[in-house]
Amino acid sequence: MQSNQNTIDSQFYVIDDTTWLVLFELFKTGNLEKISITLKEISEKYNIDKKNIIKYFLNSIIRKKDTYVNRDLLNFIENIMHYQECKNSVYINYSISRLIHLLSNEKMNSVSCDFS
Numbered sequence: 001m002q003s004n005q006n007t008i009d010s011q012f013y014v015i016d017d018t019t020w021l022v023l024f025e026l027f028k029t030g031n032l033e034k035i036s037i038t039l040k041e042i043s044e045k046y047n048i049d050k051k052n053i054i055k056y057f058l059n060s061i062i063r064k065k066d067t068y069v070n071r072d073l074l075n076f077i078e079n080i081m082h083y084q085e086c087k088n089s090v091y092i093n094y095s096i097s098r099l100i101h102l103l104s105n106e107k108m109n110s111v112s113c114d115f116s
Helices: 017-029 032-046 049-064 070-080 086-102
Strands: none
Touching: 017 032, 017 049, 017 086, 032 049, 032 086, 049 070, 049 086, 070 086
């Protein structure tokens, strides 16, 4: 659930699939600077902290980008969702670096999505 309950401003935004697609494409390029800027912009526009944006983004990958879902990604998601005892900045930086590695175009050329 988005944390917009205390927003008094008349501008009220809800994240849609276009936002997730833009973020997904940025992770595929591996451009750390653009990813960080985009996460900050999303956080400000939608009034959601970056940690939750990453969690929602992971959920969207599972639902919409099934060709990218593999054992490595699922292990990462499981660990990141259940590990709560670290600073947000560490959580965010670790998540970004792992997602760049897991979703980059070079990585996907060598990944098999066979779960047998």
